[in-house]
Amino acid sequence: MRHTLPIAPQFYVTAPQPCPYLDGRMERKLFTALQGEVAETLNNSLSKQGFRRSQNVLYRPSCADCSACLSARIRVADFKPTKSQRRALAKNRHLRRSAKAPWATEAQYDLFRDYLDTRHSDGGMADMDVFEFAAMIEETPIRSRVVEYHAPLEGFERRTELAATCLTDVLDDGLSMVYSFYAPDRVKDSLGTYVILDHIEIAREAGLPYVYLGYWVPGSKKMGYKAKFSPLEIYVGGAWRDMGDPAQYSPDMPPFEADPIAEQVAKIDLPDLAGPRPLERD
Incomplete structure (x- = not known):
């Protein structure tokens, strides 16, 4: 009797839709399902190739006509905080960090809604309800954690309030910050700066070389903060390289990868x- 080997991942492309980062542009995404016993291996491998x-x-x-979105990661061993980042660390020394299993709570959702309503009311997640939020946190086939930061309440010795939260994936070479608020x-x-700085410290303590920040987009105010965490590496032309001076990048640069979808895959x-191949039986 022969056992069927696992099927290779199938890749698909989304329909074009307005870009959330650059006005007047259209975005599309190449994607594949993440499931089964191979989910961890596939996630580790594709994260190193610019996937999220x-x-x-x-x-x-x-995207057919744009390559502005560049996957970015911080090189932990060489990172040194700037003066403003050291101030952020000092301001938040009182916060208490706790890392938990990916389980959504009412306190998280309330904080999430306040964050969206104040800072991203026109974004793609603005209408996310409590059930969609729970799915974002809990539907993960890999090793993920919810990292919470609590601030002590003045006048109450043992009471705290939730100040920040980050959904974080643990990769074999780093931490991937999926979403923070x-x-x-x-x-x-x-x-926001402090949560990234603290993840750099978590990665350093765990011996992990990188903190993955998602996509940096030159010309986008929403994503500009990521360039401040030097040394930053970006994924370009199938390889990671030092970003160097962020000013050298433009959203109007020629596409780095304009191959047909089949060639990209x-x-x-x-x-x-x-x-390992299973033993065959007569």
Whole structure:
């Protein structure tokens, strides 16, 4: 009797839709399902090739006329905080970090809604309800954690309030910050910066070389903050390289990868998902 080997991942392309980062442009994504016993292996491999996870899907921008979205990661061993980043660390020394299993809570959702309503009311996630939020947090086939940051309440010795949250994937070479949000009334505390800085420290303590930040988009104010975490590496032309001076990049640069979808898929380096071949029986 012969056992069927696992089927190779199938890749698909989304229909074009308005780009959330650059006005007047259309985006589309190349994606594949993330499921089964091979999910961890596939996620580790494709994350190193510019893909990101959203629930049980891995995706990468594949726009026909634009290549502005660049996957970015911080090189932990060489990172040194700037003066403003050191101030952010000092402002948030009082926060208490806790890492938990990916389980959504009412406190998380309330913070998430405050964050969206204040900072991203016109974004693609603005209408996300509590059930969709729970799916974002909980539907993960890989090793994920919810990292919470609590602030002590003045006048109460043991009570705290949730100040920031980050859904984080643990890769074999780093931490991938899937999505983070924080209390909008604490904007002066630079909580967004602090959460990234703390993830750099978590990765350093765990011996992981990278913190993956998702996509940096030159020309997009929403994504500009990522370039401040030097040394930053970006994924270009099938390889990671130092970003260097962010000013050298433009959203109007010629596409780095304008191959047909079939050729893009052919260039993806897939891991060996078959595992050891089982014994055959007569």
